[in-house]
Amino acid sequence: MSISLKQIKYFVSTAECGQISQAAIELSISQSAVTTAIKDLERIIGVSLFNRSQQGMELTTAGRQFLFHAYEILEKVSEATNLNILTDDLEGSLSVAATYTVIGYFLPSHLNKIRRAFPRLAVQLFEHNRETIEEGLLSNRYDIAVLLTANTMNPAIVTETLMSSSRRLWVSTKHPLLERESVSLKEISKEPYIMLTVDEAAHTSLKYWSTTAYQPSVTLRTSSVEAVRSLVANDQGIAILSDMVHRPWSLEGKKIETIVPSDHIPPMDVGLAWRKGVQFTPAMEAFRSYFRNAYHIPGSR
Numbered sequence: 001m002s003i004s005l006k007q008i009k010y011f012v013s014t015a016e017c018g019q020i021s022q023a024a025i026e027l028s029i030s031q032s033a034v035t036t037a038i039k040d041l042e043r044i045i046g047v048s049l050f051n052r053s054q055q056g057m058e059l060t061t062a063g064r065q066f067l068f069h070a071y072e073i074l075e076k077v078s079e080a081t082n083l084n085i086l087t088d089d090l091e092g093s094l095s096v097a098a099t100y101t102v103i104g105y106f107l108p109s110h111l112n113k114i115r116r117a118f119p120r121l122a123v124q125l126f127e128h129n130r131e132t133i134e135e136g137l138l139s140n141r142y143d144i145a146v147l148l149t150a151n152t153m154n155p156a157i158v159t160e161t162l163m164s165s166s167r168r169l170w171v172s173t174k175h176p177l178l179e180r181e182s183v184s185l186k187e188i189s190k191e192p193y194i195m196l197t198v199d200e201a202a203h204t205s206l207k208y209w210s211t212t213a214y215q216p217s218v219t220l221r222t223s224s225v226e227a228v229r230s231l232v233a234n235d236q237g238i239a240i241l242s243d244m245v246h247r248p249w250s251l252e253g254k255k256i257e258t259i260v261p262s263d264h265i266p267p268m269d270v271g272l273a274w275r276k277g278v279q280f281t282p283a284m285e286a287f288r289s290y291f292r293n294a295y296h297i298p299g300s301r
Contacts, residue, residue, distance in 0.1 A: 003044055005077065008070045010037040011049065015067050016267075018166045018260060019056040055182060055260040058168070061248060075113070078293045091120035094283040097133040097142040098125065101199040104225070105245050106270055107146060114290055121283055130200065137275045143284050149271040151200050160288075161271035162295040165244035168258040168265075170228070172235040175257070182262045189214035192237040198223040205240065208266055232256055242268035 013023040014034060024031040042049050049063035059067060098107055103125070111123065126142065130151050136142040138156055149159040169177070169188060177183050177191070193216035195202050202221065209215055219237055222228060228239050233250035240261070248256055272288060274280075280288070291297070 003041065004037075005073075007037045007041045008073055010034050011041055012067065012070050012074065014038060014050070014057055015059055015063065015070075016164060016166065018058070053181070053260070055262055058258065058260050059243075064246075064248065074296075075294050078296070090118045090282055090286050092281070092283045093122040093124060094144070094281075094287055095124045095126065095142045096287070097128055097136055097145040097147075099130060099133065099147045099199050100127060100223075101148065101201075101225075101245065102146045102270060103127050110291070110294065113294075114287065117290065118286060121286070123287075133273070137273060140275070143274070143281065144287055145273040146270070147273055148199055148204075149269045149273065150266070151204065152273055156276050157273050158276050159271055159273045160297065161269045162291050162297060163244075163271075164267035164269050165242040166260075166265075166267050167240050167242050168246070169261055170232045170239045170241055170246070171257050171259060172233055173255045173257055174235065175238065177238070177259060178257060183259050185209065185212050185214050185261060185263045188238065188240070188261065189216055191217065192219040193217050194219065194228045194231050194237040194239045195221045196223070196225060196228050196239065196241060197221050198225070201241075204266075204268075208264075212263065226251060229256060230254075240265060244268060244270070 010023065010027065010033070013027055014020055017023040017026060020031050020034050020038075024034050027034065038049065045062075045066065047062040048060050049066055050057040051060055107125075111125070114121070114123065126136075128136065130147055133142065133145045133147060134152065134154050134157055137145055149161045152159050169183060171177055177187065180187070195205065195216065195218045205216070220231070225241075225245050228241065229247065230250045230252060231237055232239055233252065233254035233256050246256070246258065250256060272291060274284070
């Protein structure tokens with residue numbers, strides 16, 4: 001039996017949503033169809049892709065590896081079926097602004113594909129914080145931006161979310177919370193917490209904490225994702241971060257485990273931003289079209 005594109009799409013949706021029920025809603029199909037597709041996929045591959053629990057579906061190590069390949073497969077299929085958009089006729093320049101997290105964990109592979117698709121398009125990339133990017137878009141210093149869309153509230157800026165990355169609890173391999181059937185923010189608040197600050201991560205984190213009666217016991221604030229990774233792996237604290245920045249190993253080679261909290265944690269949304277009312281240039285349209293095709297975003301300007 002061979003793997004079908006449908007199975008891959010169902011798997012990706014479940015991985016991104018963290019729950020079969022939510023994936024079924026987004027796919028507009030039955031939960032049983034999603035469940036069957038994932039079980040068949042696991043049988044074909046010969047490994048478990050998810051750990052099932054009452055809290056949802058958490059990717060196994062093999063599942064995370066397969067997710068990377070699944071994204072690649074979907075992107076290749078999209079490229080193959082949209083050859084009229086991805087041509088090498090376009091030339092010119094495009095100034096793109098992006099935040100730290102986006103440049104480090106999202107953009108590199110896409111920029112490589114864009115340069116292959118549009119070899120005569122010169123993409124100038126600038127890294128800034130959200131406020132500087134918004135000001136640059138409004139002053140026409142940048143054509144378009146890639147950032148965390150949930151952080152942008154300026155009515156003069158238009159955003160389009162491309163992907164949502166689930167946030168999970170990071171713990172060391174021997175952490176006692178791994179033994180619990182359910183882990184809530186109440187339990188998490190009792191543990192030493194490493195707070196990431198880059199890209200307004202601390203502000204975003206405190207927004208969902210503020211809806212509860214609890215607060216994280218912050219022992220360190222840092223702008224370094226690698227510092228969080230190493231400290232968690234060495235059992236110096238825990239953190240809640242997105243799957244997009246998750247890597248299972250620290251720089252010292254120690255494993256990092258993840259737990260799906262029982263409380264709702266909003267995902268990290270990544271997408272495009274531009275000035276409201278701006279006249280899209282061919283380069284801007286091609287850039288947006290690439291990402292819409294890569295993430296199966298319907299519609300056109």
